[in-house]
Amino acid sequence: MKQHILPAIRLTIVTLIFFSGVYTLAVLGAAQLFPNHGKGEVIEQNGKRYYANIGQSFTDDKYFNSRPSAVGYNAAGSGGSNKGPSNEEYLGVVQARIDTFLVHNLGVQKADIPVELVTASGSGLDPDISEKAALVQVDRIAKVRNVPVQKLQQIVKEHISKPLLGLFGPAKINVLKLNLALDQLK
Template identity: 60%
Template sequence: MKNHILPATLLTLCCIVFFCGIYTAVVWGVAQLAPNRGKGETISYGDNRYGFEKIGQSFTNDKYFWSRPSAVNYNAAVSGGSNKGPSNPDYLAQVQARIDTFLVHNPTIKKEQIPAELVTASGSGLDPHLSPQAARIQVARVAHIRNIDEGKLIALIDQYTDKPLFGTETVNILSLNIALDQLKR
């Protein structure tokens, strides 16, 4: 019995020291070398800090491009989806309510034109991106409210579209809306 308990106890103590102390200190030290010391990338314009670039934020005012809905109210501490299936009546009612709201605020758009990402939450509930198509479908509303030429807004969307070598093009809605506020009419 002594041959088993002593090695198991030593292994447990070594693991506690390594994983609770040494490993944690190494990860923390590496994070200090990262931009913003591992606290996330914030977007700044002038003296104003707007938030974290990689975490979705709620934009529902008509003068802005709306962001993707969140199942967790954009709370990074509880990141996750709703876990409701596509046949769940509560989920379907929620999506239908989002569709109805979008159509009220965008009267020139037909229901079948609405990209799914504008009425469904992402798996993490924190997605800060939309497709360029989802941003473009909102141009008429934003242009009307702000009295800006639609061509300027389309050019702005194109400017803020990330075009990776592989994968789909995306637009960071926080960056786009900050640029929209700085746009000269």
Template identity: 55%
Template sequence: MKKYIWPSVKLTVFMILVLAVLYPSLIAAVSKAAPGQGKGETVSVNGKVVGYENVGQKFTDDKYFNGRPSAVDYNAAGSAGSNKGVSNADYKKTVQERIDTFLVHNPGIKKEDIPAELVTASGSGLDPDLSPAAAMIQVKRIATIRNISESKVVALISDHIRGPLLGFAGPAKVNVLKLNIALDTLK
């Protein structure tokens, strides 16, 4: 039995060094080379940071595009989904409440036309993007409230669509924060 203790101690010390010192140091060093130096990519307006590009934010005012709902109320410290399946009664109730709220704020839209992403939270609860269809379905509300033409709002969305990664990997998407910032600059 004694012949196994010393190798176990050495292996434990080695693994502590690798997993608790070397690996975290390597990840920290790599993050410093990333955009934002590991602190996230901030979005600024007039020199003031208004949010992060890769973290969803809550927009409840009808004059703005609504983002995807968050299971963690957009708290980046607690990133998570609801972990409730589609057959869960509480989940169904939450989604129905989101549908009802969306329909109240977007009259004339049919329930079956609402993109699922506008009433279901993402896995992280912090998704900053919408599909172009989810942005387009909100055009009428925003144009009416802001008293601008729908064509201007549609053009703004079109200008903010980012295609799939490398032209084929993933869906096209629109960053909600950047879209809302641009919306505020429309005349």
């Protein structure tokens, strides 16, 4: 028994030192190589600070809607709802989101609504939507802001982030950056 306990204790101590010290310092050091030194992407506009890496709620018709959040966009409580597609309560929430979207986006058919506009992400804090999810909202925003549809479509195209190295992940649009660009329109 003694021959098993001592190695287990040593392994526990080494692992504790490694993961609470060495590994943490290695990640912190690697973060210093990136812009903002691992503190996220901070955008300042009109005297306000925004974190572009965290999804935010936009419900006003003059803005592009973000992906819904299961945690109310609270970064301290990141997480999904853990309710599956057969859960009646979850289906009711999704149907309510669809109904709300259709009321605010007249002329859009239910089949044309991208799934990310009515379902929350796994973290509940996804800051990005697809090009399709942005374009389906253009008509509503054009009417509210009295801006030509083509101008809004161009702004959407300018804000598309391509996949990493052209291979990894989908093309996406940061909703905060897109909405801040809308506020810059004259």
